[in-house]
Amino acid sequence: MSYQVIARKYRPQLFDDVAGQRLITDTLKNAVIKQRVAHGYIFSGARGVGKTTTARILAKSLNCANGPTVTPCGKCPSCVEITQGNSVDVFEIDAASNRGIDEIRQLRETVRYLPARDPYRIFIIDEAHMLTTEAFNALLKTLEEPPPRSLFILCTTEPHKLPTTIQSRCQHFSFRLLDYSEIYSRLEWVVKQEQIAADEGALSAIAEAAEGSLRDALSLLDQAIASSADRLQEGHVRQLLGVVPVQVLTELMEAIGAGNVGRVLETVERVASEGYELNHFCGELTRYIRNLAVARSCGAESPLLQLPSSERAVIARLCERLSEEDIARFFQVIVRTENEMRYALNPRFQLELGLIKMAHAARLASLESLLAELRGARATPAVKPEPGPPGGLSRPAPAAGRKPEYAPRSAPPANVPAQQPERPRNPEKTPERQSMPEPRSASAAPPPPPRPVSEAHSDPRLSRIKSLAFGQSKLLSSCLEPVSGWRFENGEVKFIFPKSDSWAVSFLSAREQQERLQALCAEVLGQPVRICVTLDSEVTPGPKPRRSVRERAENDEGVEALVKKFRCTLVDVIDLSRE
Ligand SMILES: [Zn+2]
Incomplete structure (x- = not known):
C-alpha cells in the first residue's frame, strides 16, 4: 500500500473535525440545514488553516447521496470522488497555474450545463487572487447571473487582491491562524493514532515552528517521524527544525539578567558557530521573552503561555528573579532588534548590540525605586539617601510598592508635610492672578492681604x-x-x-x-x-500680589530634592498656566 502523508491521511472529513474555525463551520452548517447556501463564497486566510478542506466538506455536504446534510456519509460515489478529487460535478481549479481567460471561458462553458449526476455543480478555485483581470471579468459575468444549482468557492491567501466587484457578490469568511495549543493538541492526537512515542518538547517545538498553520505542523511532524529511529526526541526535532535548545535561551536570559555581557557574547558566538540562523534565533528569543512577560503577569500556569509543562517550571524560576519592568524593557529591545536585523548588512552585530543593551538595561534602577528614594529624602532631608538597590537578578519586583493608579489625585503622600497656603504643591496649576511681572526679591513684595476664601x-x-x-x-x-x-x-x-x-x-x-x-x-x-x-x-476683584513663579520654584521642596539628587542647577522656570 502506498504511503499517504499525515496531512492528507488526517484531513478532516466533517465540519466538526475542522480545527480552530468553529464560527465558520457553524455558519456553513446552518446554511446547509436551512438550504440557504449562497452562489459564491470567498474563503481567505493563511496557508494550511483549513480553507480548501472546508470547501470540500461543503461540496460533500451538498452533493452527498444522503444530502444535503451536515454529516456527509463519506461512502457514496459522490463523497468518495470528492475526497479523491475526481468528482464529475466538483471542479478544483488551481488559479496559480490556470490563471488565463481560456480556462475561465472553459469554466463558463461548463457552468452552462446542469450538473451531470449530483445536485450541485461546484467550482473550487484555489489561489483565486492569481487570476488575470480578464479572467476575473469573465468570472464576474458568471457570478452576476449564476446558473441554477451552481456554486463557486474562491480560496485565497490574499483576499484584498480580489476585485471588489467579485467580493461584493460573494460571502466572505476569514479563516484565522490556529493557536499554539490547538496545533499542539492536534499533533498529540495524530501521534497517538500513529502509535508513535513523542517527547512533549518535540511536539511543542513543531507547534511553535508551524506559526499557526496546521498543515505546516503536520508536514513537519511527517519529516520528524521519517528522520527519527523510534521515539520523537526533543533535541533531535529541534536540530531538524533549526531551533536552538531551550537551555541556550535560558542561559542567555540568565546572563542578561546578571548583566554579564561577556557570557552573552559567548552565547552568540556559540549559536553562530553551530550554524544556527541568527534571524531565526532572534525570533526564538523574542518568543521566549514574550513567555517570560506572560508568566510574570499572568503566572506560569496561564493558558496564554506557548509552552509544554516542563518548560513552564524553568520560565517560572527565571521570571521570579526578574522584575516586570526589566522584562518589559527586554521585550521592547528584542522586538526592535528583530526588526532591525532584517535590514542589517551584518545581522550578528545588530543582535549583539541588542543583547548588550538588554544586559545594561538590567542594571538600571527602576523609576519607582528612584521616586521612593526621592520621597524618603524629602521626608528626612538631613539623612543622606541610601545607595540605589543593586541591579540585576536580586532586585525585587517594584509592583508591591507602587502607588495604585486609582488613588485620588488630591491625596498627598503620607510622608509629605501638610501644604502651606503660600507654597502651593502644584505651582503650575495655580494661576497667577497678577498681570504685571513681579520683582525677584521676596522682601520687595507686599505681604498678601487676608483672603476671604x-x-x-x-x-x-x-x-x-x-x-x-x-x-x-x-x-x-x-x-x-x-x-x-x-x-x-x-x-x-x-x-x-x-x-x-x-x-x-x-x-x-x-x-x-x-x-x-x-x-x-x-x-x-x-x-x-x-x-x-x-x-x-x-x-476677588483686583490683583492679588503673590510671589513670582521662579521664587516659588526655588523654595519648593520637590524641586530642591531633585536639584540635590541630580546635582543640577535651576536654569529657567516656565509658568505653564500662563502659556
Ligand atoms: Zn455521501
Whole structure:
C-alpha cells in the first residue's frame, strides 16, 4: 500500500473535525440545514488553516447521496470522488497555474450545463487572487447571473487582491491562524493514532515552528517521524527544525539578567558557530521573552503561555528573579532588534548590540525605586539617601510598592508635610492672578492681604470632596481639579475657578452635575447644602500680589530634592498656566 502523508491521511472529513474555525463551520452548517447556501463564497486566510478542506466538506455536504446534510456519509460515489478529487460535478481549479481567460471561458462553458449526476455543480478555485483581470471579468459575468444549482468557492491567501466587484457578490469568511495549543493538541492526537512515542518538547517545538498553520505542523511532524529511529526526541526535532535548545535561551536570559555581557557574547558566538540562523534565533528569543512577560503577569500556569509543562517550571524560576519592568524593557529591545536585523548588512552585530543593551538595561534602577528614594529624602532631608538597590537578578519586583493608579489625585503622600497656603504643591496649576511681572526679591513684595476664601489646596474637606468625586465620575473629578478656592457659609458651598477654566464652570452649572456635587458636599459637610460655581474675578476683584513663579520654584521642596539628587542647577522656570 502506498504511503499517504499525515496531512492528507488526517484531513478532516466533517465540519466538526475542522480545527480552530468553529464560527465558520457553524455558519456553513446552518446554511446547509436551512438550504440557504449562497452562489459564491470567498474563503481567505493563511496557508494550511483549513480553507480548501472546508470547501470540500461543503461540496460533500451538498452533493452527498444522503444530502444535503451536515454529516456527509463519506461512502457514496459522490463523497468518495470528492475526497479523491475526481468528482464529475466538483471542479478544483488551481488559479496559480490556470490563471488565463481560456480556462475561465472553459469554466463558463461548463457552468452552462446542469450538473451531470449530483445536485450541485461546484467550482473550487484555489489561489483565486492569481487570476488575470480578464479572467476575473469573465468570472464576474458568471457570478452576476449564476446558473441554477451552481456554486463557486474562491480560496485565497490574499483576499484584498480580489476585485471588489467579485467580493461584493460573494460571502466572505476569514479563516484565522490556529493557536499554539490547538496545533499542539492536534499533533498529540495524530501521534497517538500513529502509535508513535513523542517527547512533549518535540511536539511543542513543531507547534511553535508551524506559526499557526496546521498543515505546516503536520508536514513537519511527517519529516520528524521519517528522520527519527523510534521515539520523537526533543533535541533531535529541534536540530531538524533549526531551533536552538531551550537551555541556550535560558542561559542567555540568565546572563542578561546578571548583566554579564561577556557570557552573552559567548552565547552568540556559540549559536553562530553551530550554524544556527541568527534571524531565526532572534525570533526564538523574542518568543521566549514574550513567555517570560506572560508568566510574570499572568503566572506560569496561564493558558496564554506557548509552552509544554516542563518548560513552564524553568520560565517560572527565571521570571521570579526578574522584575516586570526589566522584562518589559527586554521585550521592547528584542522586538526592535528583530526588526532591525532584517535590514542589517551584518545581522550578528545588530543582535549583539541588542543583547548588550538588554544586559545594561538590567542594571538600571527602576523609576519607582528612584521616586521612593526621592520621597524618603524629602521626608528626612538631613539623612543622606541610601545607595540605589543593586541591579540585576536580586532586585525585587517594584509592583508591591507602587502607588495604585486609582488613588485620588488630591491625596498627598503620607510622608509629605501638610501644604502651606503660600507654597502651593502644584505651582503650575495655580494661576497667577497678577498681570504685571513681579520683582525677584521676596522682601520687595507686599505681604498678601487676608483672603476671604480658603486656599483650594489646604482644606481637607475639599480634598475629601475631590476624592469622592474621583471615585464617582472621572469627568466631575477633572472639573474639580482646577478649583482655586472655595467657601462654605450659610449652607452654601461656593467653588471658585480661575478665569482660564471657565469650561469647568459651565460644565458644573448643568443640573445633573450640580445635583451630583450637591450630594457629595452634603455627605462631606454633614448637612444639606446649596452649590454655587463661579469664576475667580467675580469674587476677588483686583490683583492679588503673590510671589513670582521662579521664587516659588526655588523654595519648593520637590524641586530642591531633585536639584540635590541630580546635582543640577535651576536654569529657567516656565509658568505653564500662563502659556
Ligand atoms: Zn455521501
